[in-house]
Amino acid sequence: MSTPGDGAPGDGTPGDGADGVLAIAEELYGLPLGDFTPARDARARELKGDPRQAAVKGLRKPSTAAWVVDLLVRYETEQVDQVLAVGAALREAQQGMDAAALRELTRQRRQLTAAVTTRARALARSHGLRVTDAVAVQVEATLTAAMVDPGAAQAVRSGLLVSALSATGVGAVDAAAAVALPEALGFEASALAEPPPVPLHAVPDLPDTRALDGAREALAEAEAAEREARAERDRAQEEVDRLRARALQASSELDELRRRLAELEEDAQETDDALADAEDTRDTAEESLARAEESLDVAQKSVVRLERSLNEE
Structure with a gap:
């Protein structure tokens, strides 16, 4: 686990430089979503004259889905680490073209992201926020991205997400x-103990009907399955x-070899004929010789x- 700085989060004495800002960010992004902006502004005022003030003031409020994932990282660290471990194994299986392992890990990925998203909704509810179906879809998409992409995995594990992936x-x-x-990429948020439940205060902006919730969940599953099937089709x-x-x-090379073979066969036949003619000519020349x-x-x-006859005379 990365160490954010010399001071512990929340003690008011974080380390200098980037590590000090990370320590403050870890504290702020672990707060209830509605407390983030006032707490950030208060910390920025405390840092007046400090070179870290601008960085702290510039920290963005997380989206609801990002905050839920950050919450999950802090309070369900083991589950998040399991998600990232299965993702790493899935990427390794893809690189090695291990079809059996790839199918099994893909099945595990779908089951795991759905289960962890369900847990994230319950966790957010215990922290006073009702997660709508739309936000849940973004949470599951973020977990899926963390399994597919190593950079996204780092972003999720940092606990400092500001937007869904x-x-x-x-x-x-x-x-x-x-x-x-x-x-934040490479930083790992510290695990926290589960606090007592707080009253639910989040936006009940969608109809709370079982049929609608079931249909939306089915739609999210169908969309995820379609994306996976499309990716497999593309591969x-x-x-x-x-x-x-x-x-x-290979066909082109084979045609060229066939053409060359035909040329060689023709050349061989012509050579055989010429050799026969040459042998006939040689035989005739030997007879003449x-x-x-x-x-x-x-x-x-x-x-x-005659010379002998002349000499005798």
Whole structure:
């Protein structure tokens, strides 16, 4: 776990520089959502003349979904770590193209994000905030992004999220834009003990009907399943395109080899014909040579005989 600075959160004496601001941010983002802005402004006033004042004053209030995830990180740390561990295993299985492990981990991912989102809703309710279905969808999308993208995983584990995350599977998640400070990536919020429940005060802005809630939950599950199926289809299509290109290249190379083989066969036939003609010519030349040698021998003997006859006279 990262250490935010020399001072503990809430003691009023955080460390200097980025670590000191992280310590203050960890304290502020662990507060009830409605207390964030006044507490942030009060801390900024306390830091008048301190170089950290501007950074603290610039801390953004988290969205409701981001605050719920930050709450989850602090009070259900083990569950969040389990989510991130399954995500890391899923990414490793994708890189290794382990189809069986990938299917099993994908199933675990869906079950786990749904279960942890349900727990997040109950946790937020115990902290006085009713989570609407729309916010729950954003919470689950953020947890899914943390499993898909390592940068998003860092952002979630920091406990300093200011906006929800989503991963499309195309390109990296802009995790730095979703946290309170750039230094938050790599920081890990401390686990906290569960406080006593507080009265519920959040916005009851949606009809509380079982049928509507069930339909929306089914819609969220269907959308998540559709996104996953689309991503799997896209990966399969990429593999089809790669193999099709490879097949075309192999076919082209095979055609070239066949053309070359035909040329070589034709050249071999022409060479065989030329060789037969050359052998015939050689045989005829050898016969002519033999006759010429025989004539030469007769002529030589005739000369010798005549010379001998002249010498005897």
